[in-house]
Amino acid sequence: MTNKPNILLIYTGGTIGMVKDYKTNALKAFDFSQIVDKIPELQQLNCHIESISFDEPMDSSNMNTAYYINIVNIIEENYLKFDGFVILTGSDTMSYISSAISFMLKNLKKPIIFTGSQLPIGDLRTDAKENLITSIQIAADQENGRPTIAEVCLYFEYKLYRANRTTKISAEQFEAFASMNYPPLAESGVHLSFNKHLIHQPKNTYNELIVRKNLVDDIVILKLFPGIKKEVVKSILNIPNLKGVVLETYGSGNAPTTKSFITLLKDAIQKGIKIVNVTQCVGGSVIQGHYETSVELNTIGVINGKDITTEAAVAKLMHLLNKNISDFEFKELFQKSMRGEITSK
Structure with a gap:
């Protein structure tokens, strides 16, 4: 019997992690250690899920290179323990953040999937559940014992994109992102279909992960x-x-x-x-x-x-x-x- 993939959920902040306090009607940060209670459908996925959250949830408008390094540190510290990573951030600057992470990690051989939502996870019509469930499913997907995805991606509203090809195009539509110059790597419908000829394939499976943390923001x-x-x-x-x-x-x-x-x-x-x-x-x-x-x-x-x-x-x-x-x-x-x-x- 094969071992179930281990997936690490990293919550940095953003709309996806908010739930409504029905007494005050205010939005508050959600405790991701209770994620399975909030989304019991996750139990149907063929993987183990653990989560880490920033000490203080960060609105993506306040993101800067110091927080990029925080994200990369978490990945580096847990890289050998987990088979894939799902990173939850605010969608407003997600293309900037995920693009930067793609350059900070060389010889990546595991999936790093960024996702978020336009509505909070506790909202009646939220897009958060589908985005999160499918992102975890993609991160856990393997073929012949190897991850199907081995690059930094962004998943939103039924499409998986190469993260550094994306731009946020809508503040209102659930289909918030586009990748105009590169096709989707996967599409989620009745089936989860990967466009394998478009997905990056690591050339050398023996090279160790190299992490570049020095960024110049001038x-x-x-x-x-x-x-x-x-x-x-x-x-x-x-x-x-x-x-x-x-x-x-x-x-x-x-x-x-x-x-x-x-x-x-x-x-x-x-x-x-x-x-x-x-x-x-x-x-x-x-x-x-x-x-x-x-x-x-x-x-x-x-x-x-x-x-x-x-x-x-x-x-x-x-x-x-x-x-x-x-x-x-x-x-x-x-x-x-x-x-x-x-x-x-």
């Missing part, structure tokens, strides 16, 4: 808009200790061609600031140099973000800025896939 997102003042761009690019910029451009990577704008970017790059070009569009890719409006960006050394999301670009900058590498190596690393976050072709 970065900024600069979103262009028609009429943006030169003084605004200048002030942002002259923030003390600034090391990286995610430049959200128009369409396929286009930006103003005015000499003043290009000079500001060029001066920043010459000071050692890394500038990455990503599109403001929900889907599609930067094709730097395709139009005249992005030729200069190529010339001055702006990094082509291709089809990476803003969330993953932020996470990747945080990760790579800590490495002591040349400008050429930095550009090469950013423009190639490290965790499946970018289409390298």
